[in-house]
Amino acid sequence: MAVWNLGSINIDNVYRVPHLPAPGETLGATEFSQGLGGKGANMSVAVARAGARIAHIGAIGRDGKWTAERLMEYGVDTRRIAELPDHATGHANIAVADDGENQIVLYSGSNTAISEQMIGVALAEASPGDTFLIQNETNGQRVGAEMAKQLGLKVVYAAAPFEAEAVRDILPFIDLLVLNQVEAGQLEEALGSPVHALGIADVVVTLGADGCLWLGPSGNEVHVPALAVTPVDTTGAGDTFTGFLVAGLDRGMPMRQALDLATQAGALMVTRLGTADVIPDLKEIEDARFG
Numbered sequence: 001m002a003v004w005n006l007g008s009i010n011i012d013n014v015y016r017v018p019h020l021p022a023p024g025e026t027l028g029a030t031e032f033s034q035g036l037g038g039k040g041a042n043m044s045v046a047v048a049r050a051g052a053r054i055a056h057i058g059a060i061g062r063d064g065k066w067t068a069e070r071l072m073e074y075g076v077d078t079r080r081i082a083e084l085p086d087h088a089t090g091h092a093n094i095a096v097a098d099d100g101e102n103q104i105v106l107y108s109g110s111n112t113a114i115s116e117q118m119i120g121v122a123l124a125e126a127s128p129g130d131t132f133l134i135q136n137e138t139n140g141q142r143v144g145a146e147m148a149k150q151l152g153l154k155v156v157y158a159a160a161p162f163e164a165e166a167v168r169d170i171l172p173f174i175d176l177l178v179l180n181q182v183e184a185g186q187l188e189e190a191l192g193s194p195v196h197a198l199g200i201a202d203v204v205v206t207l208g209a210d211g212c213l214w215l216g217p218s219g220n221e222v223h224v225p226a227l228a229v230t231p232v233d234t235t236g237a238g239d240t241f242t243g244f245l246v247a248g249l250d251r252g253m254p255m256r257q258a259l260d261l262a263t264q265a266g267a268l269m270v271t272r273l274g275t276a277d278v279i280p281d282l283k284e285i286e287d288a289r290f291g
Helices: 039-049 062-073 116-123 141-150 164-173 181-191 237-250 255-269 282-288
Strands: 003-006 010-017 031-037 054-060 081-083 090-097 102-107 131-134 154-158 176-180 202-206 212-215 221-224
Touching: 003 039, 003 116, 003 141, 003 237, 010 062, 031 039, 031 062, 039 054, 039 062, 039 237, 054 062, 054 116, 062 081, 116 141, 131 141, 131 237, 141 154, 141 164, 154 164, 154 237, 164 181, 176 181, 176 237, 181 202, 202 237, 212 255, 221 255, 237 255, 255 282
Parallel strands: 003 054, 003 131, 010 090, 054 081, 131 154, 154 176, 176 202
Antiparallel strands: 010 031, 090 102, 202 212, 212 221
């Protein structure tokens, strides 16, 4: 099996600050680093680190060649990443406070210049039973989801950054929806229906320090508790969770086992400063000896 991720690729500029800046405040950073990021890239790295085969569908500018090379180093198939010379690579300016909270300014760049043809050429190599993963930092989600369903792929949608209309647009194609508690509330308000009644086989709602809630196909609700850790940086933790969850399912794990693995990966991730470059692998999770 394999995972096909239509996802963003960003250059992350990370600034360490004593606290998140208030409106109008000029705040000096104590540290600066640059690395690979973007929700899509983070998830692709997480899927690879979790031991599943992953192909990334995306786009970069000339300034982002190193990001594709970095993805390849982490085990991601990068042959479906296009270089678009007329676009800048997406990037994010990230402020990380001493308490682990973050604030992000995002520029989409080449992430929203992905053509239908690029998606179609990539998915032509997919097999029935593979997984198609999408987020909201690129264009082409509906086109890709529709193609994927026609080809017999399972569609997983991580609904972030949250847009209710984006969810509504691809609702008929979703097999697994992953979103946080705030996003779940916003979606219920926008659609006038609880998330467990949207006709989606599986919904996973992440609850931060309270773990996550799985709403299964037979109406069952399973709470998976969080693991006690001291957070350093929450950036990328949700993407790590989703990537490990998708990889676990793609590798044939039952949902509960995949959720346990994803919870462990997310817990370890928040103890690290950075994004894609510090996502843990299976051995690191095993060495952490959670539980």
